[in-house]
Amino acid sequence: QVQLVESGGGLVQAGGSLGLSCAYSGHRIFNMYTMGWFRQASGNEREFVAAIIWSGGTPYYADSVKGRFTVSRDNAKNTVYLQMNSLKPEDTSVYYCAGKFMSGSIDYHVGETYPYWGQGTQVTVSS
Secondary structure: EEEEEEEOOOOOOOOOOEEEEEEEEEOHHHHEEEEEEEEEEOOOOEEEEEEEEOOOOEEEEEEOOOOOEEEEEEEEOOEEEEOOOOOHHHOEEEEEEEEEEOOOOOOOHHHHHHEEEEOOEEEEOOO
């Protein structure tokens, strides 16, 4: 049983920063999971934000967040993070972390390929 629990959402003014965390629990080693962050604004489809691949390498980012968001992981703590800087009102969404086992170097941006999802955390950026 895999469980992902996000934390760290909230309300912030435009230009501010927020950090999200996603804690993993399960029977497999966390460092063998590709972890992704996705978001879904009200009335919109879910979109890819960032991913960090289980096998290492440079993380991937959506163009809309590149240079502002940073994804990282601490395998000792079974946690993946999303640091969000220079936030904009259009970043307002529910943010979800997602995980998949030993996969993701090609389809890291495709939400349907992730079997495990957190409950989501609301991020609201005021103008």
